[in-house]
Amino acid sequence: EPEVTQTPSHQVTQMGQEVILRCVPISNHLYFYWYRQILGQKVEFLVSFYNNEISEKSEIFDDQFSVERPDGSNFTLKIRSTKLEDSAMYFCASTTTGISYGYTFGSGTRLTVV
Amino acid sequence: AQKVTQAQTEISVVEKEDVTLDCVYETRDTTYYLFWYKQPPSGELVFLIRRNSFDEQNEISGRYSWNFQKSTSSFNFTITASQVVDSAVYFCALSEAGGGGATNKLIFGTGTLLAVQP
Numbered sequence: 628e629p630e631v632t633q634t635p636s637h638q639v640t641q642m643g644q645e646v647i648l649r650c651v652p653i654s655n656h657l658y659f660y661w662y663r664q665i666l667g668q669k670v671e672f673l674v675s676f677y678n679n680e681i682s683e684k685s686e687i688f689d690d691q692f693s694v695e696r697p698d699g700s701n702f703t704l705k706i707r708s709t710k711l712e713d714s715a716m717y718f719c720a721s722t723t724t725g726i727s728y729g730y731t732f733g734s735g736t737r738l739t740v741v
Numbered sequence: 742a743q744k745v746t747q748a749q750t751e752i753s754v755v756e757k758e759d760v761t762l763d764c765v766y767e768t769r770d771t772t773y774y775l776f777w778y779k780q781p782p783s784g785e786l787v788f789l790i791r792r793n794s795f796d797e798q799n800e801i802s803g804r805y806s807w808n809f810q811k812s813t814s815s816f817n818f819t820i821t822a823s824q825v826v827d828s829a830v831y832f833c834a835l836s837e838a839g840g841g842g843a844t845n846k847l848i849f850g851t852g853t854l855l856a857v858q859p
Contacts, residue, residue, distance in 0.1 A: 672846040
């Protein structure tokens, strides 16, 4: 079964550093997403991406965040200057539409900011 | 506005008991999808079921069953004869899919932690 692949599985970074979280969505999917889950809390939508541009972003997704699909296969989330409160699990997801509509999540990247 | 409510924060049962996890949703759309995900201690989100708003048939998959009732905006999940391996956080989620897909974000509930004791 096709998978969404996220790397790394765990990243530790110092406050103020830039981090890039990487995702390889399912190849025939067209819509890509990042979600965040602070430890012990619910999963929250960050951003959706379609046709090489952001289609929607939440209020969490401020100027410190950016997304990119640099080469047609990878989908990245960049946090420019990390804060302690950015520590969370970050999930990438991809979907298609129509009768086969479904949501496939990657296994997540646990980001720890120290 | 879209909203998903899982009022049960934690449930503890003894193995072989049946347990029902409640999910109530709010949406203005007539076309939407409802999901259940399982999150074991390892942290990944495991897809369990997707149901669209036009299909109110209940579904059974092994020990799992789902009861979708549009009249009460509920999509409840029952585990029959629970097992220790069912211990996890379970999330209900809503996607308003009427717009063709570009912004079909998932709105998650706060999750229910299910602990199945041996």
